[in-house]
Amino acid sequence: MNKKPNHCIKCTVTSCANHADKENYCVLDTVKIGTHECNPTVSQCVDCESFVLGKNCSDNSCNL
Ligand code: SF4
Known part of the structure; x- marks a missing residue:
């Protein structure tokens, strides 16, 4: 999956599969x-x- 961040959509929900991770x-x-x-x-x-x-x-576990 493309994990390139969309800088128009800020999000801190790291448990979401669509989060940019880093x-x-x-x-x-x-x-x-x-x-x-x-x-x-x-x-x-x-x-x-x-x-x-x-x-x-x-x-x-991703939230620990
Ligand atoms: S799809 Fe997931 S990562 Fe994207 S804005 Fe919604 S909660 Fe955040």
Whole structure:
């Protein structure tokens, strides 16, 4: 997979398969942002819907 960081999309979610690993950026050209709330009011209400769990992160070891 191309792990070239897209410097237009900052991201610190290292457990995501689309994270650039060495830099806190996403590698995708675009991402889809959505919400799980009917009336989002704070940043915690919104989600990156392009998130994919990284292969090496199913046991959360990548966050240690
Ligand atoms: S897909 Fe979303 S969560 Fe995953 S690295 Fe890109 S911006 Fe971050």
